[in-house]
Amino acid sequence: MNYIEVNFSIKMAEATEINMDSVREIIMAELAMLNFESFVNTKQGLQAYIQEVDFNQKELSALYLFENPDFTIEFGITKIEQQNWNAEWEKNFESIEVNGRCVVRAPFHQEKDVEFDIVIEPKMSFGTGHHETTHQMIAELLAVDVSGKRVLDIGCGTGVLAILACMKGASSITAIDIDEWAYENTLENVRKNKCSQIIVKKGGAALLKNSSYDVILANINRNILVNDMEAYVKTMSSGSKIAFSGFYTSDISHIDTHARSLGLKLLRQSEKNNWAALVYQMS
Known part of the structure; x- marks a missing residue:
């Protein structure tokens, strides 16, 4: 390819x-x-x-x-x-640090003394932490208790969010991406970070049928979020949380209206350089 x-x-x-x-x-x-x-x-x-x-x-x-x-x-x-x-990638890739707790780095970077040290092979997939939306999602995940929870990372890119959920003690994690390169890259990064409990799948929202999750992380563009949101919500139960990112602040109203129509309650939102993240809970 x-x-x-x-x-x-x-x-x-x-x-x-x-x-x-x-x-x-x-x-x-x-x-x-x-x-x-x-x-x-x-x-x-x-x-x-x-x-x-x-x-x-x-x-x-x-x-x-x-x-x-x-x-x-x-x-x-x-x-x-x-x-x-x-x-x-090696010519441009630099490690990033989120909230002093999590570092996302490539294998050729020096290890840092932080709570969560994630090694990502910087290949052609979205989610190294450099883009505002991935950075926001990492920050949101750091604030959520996933210990013993079932976590879904949909549109996983490099698998960085699934890997962080694993490091934070999630009981089961599923990482899904429709792109072949992202799928392969996630498999490699899961092995590299010794997160064998992460199940990696290639595909889209159709794979969610008959699944149940306590925490869902969806860092995807606006159109896909709106189109697939109902499929995400069907995997949730009362108290389940879902975090959305991958869209501009100007899209918040559109995303929020659709989310509320599906029974989701907004808990908080964040913005970074005109990119937005929204966190909801199922009523």
């Missing part, structure tokens, strides 16, 4: 009121709708990655963001062979 790297160079207009980070967020939101999977911030702008079979240069060039007067964007395209991906 080969990937396409698109390297975006962003130049801000002199009179604009928005900043580079905001532009990166706009680009990532648009690219996610075109099936781009991972993103890396650069000094010049952003690198984005998509499977070669999903890449459509005409769709990319037609995005409205190239007409925005507040900034100009140029991009270059590079084909990346699968076997070269680790080297590409």
Whole structure:
């Protein structure tokens, strides 16, 4: 499986009121709708990655963001062979720390003295902790008691949330992703972190039939969350908790309305650079 790297160079207009980070967020939101999977911030702008079979240069060039007067964007395209991906990530990947309790790092980083030290092989899958939504979900999971609980990580990416749930004492953990690369990467990271009780599955919400969970972690884009939320809720019982992320603050009202219609009660919400996370409990 080969990937396409698109390297975006962003130049801000002199009179604009928005900043580079905001532009990166706009680009990532648009690219996610075109099936781009991972993103890396650069000094010049952003690198984005998509499977070669999903890449459509005409769709990319037609995005409205190239007409925005507040900034100009140029991009270059590079084909990346699968076997070269680790080297590409190693050039950019840095460890992150969340709330002084959890570190997410690659095998080539030095181990740190924290409560939860998670080693992630930085391959082509979402969920290294660098993106705001994964960082938020880690923070939310740190605040939730999962000891002895049944946990679902849906849209698991690297498996980082499932691994943290394992380290926090969850009795059973299921990690699901529809992407083959994410599935394989999660299996590798589960082994690397010695979390043999995590069950990893390839697929989507259809796999949840006849399942029951106490805590659900869903870090997926808005459209999938809304489409599959009912399937998630059917696995919950009174007192079960579910955390959503993967969408902008402007999407909160839409997500919240749908969640409440399914009997979920909002416990709290957080925001980070215009990205949002919502935590609910089943009534």
